[in-house]
Amino acid sequence: MKRSRGFIAVEFSAAVALLLVPTVVLVASLPVWSERRHAATVVAREAARYAAQQWPSTSGDGVNAVVASVAADYGVPADDLAVEVSENGGRGGQVVAHVAVVMPALHLPLIGDAGSWRFTTTYAIRIDDYRSR
């Protein structure tokens, strides 16, 4: 019977390592994936809308400001976002925004992120056929 003394401590440690920690990591990681996916969608949409509204101006400063604003709203570091806005044709053409955002594979609270992959999304908006220059 003496050899069984303290075995709960071992089981508790094993339970924390095998059950609780993975649960917390999943709880912390899954919402980050959803939030970053939504952030990328909104960044693409707002960047494309801004570029279409400013057409035929091709200045990227305004688009960059929009991207920075949305990224700040969602708490996504600017370095984790890659945005490319292209214009396809004139009136009746499309403005297309491609956005790639870094997704942390695992988000460890109070520690940091481990591993990553990129989520990409695209948003296209038509330039009005009768749009004045």
Place this chain on the structure above:
Amino acid sequence: MSVAADRRGDSGMITIQYVVASACALVFFVLAANLLVDLYVRAAVRDALDEGVRAAVPLAGDASVCLDRANDALHGLVHGSLTAGINVRCARRDGRVIADADVVLPPFLALLPAWSFRLHAEALQEGP
């Protein structure tokens, strides 16, 4: 030492440790559930703000359209006492529709402080 004496020597030892370990594990799960719910509510408020500003993007849209849409979206996603600590505001400024939300989320355990934060969304309004 007899078998009976040996059994008496550690009687109850497992039970106390098991109860303490179980209590710690349950508190841990409650904290994890609290975190999950709070993160869900934060995402729901962000979605509601985004819905609100998008509703007011057309030229005829104004702050009341944004506010109504945001509150509709919010109450479709979050129910109960959690909505009591969420205050949404909308405005139009410099050709943009702006929505802000002040959020205070009560903790599941009374010993913990409430989580309060502010969320923001904005969209370029359509021009003439």
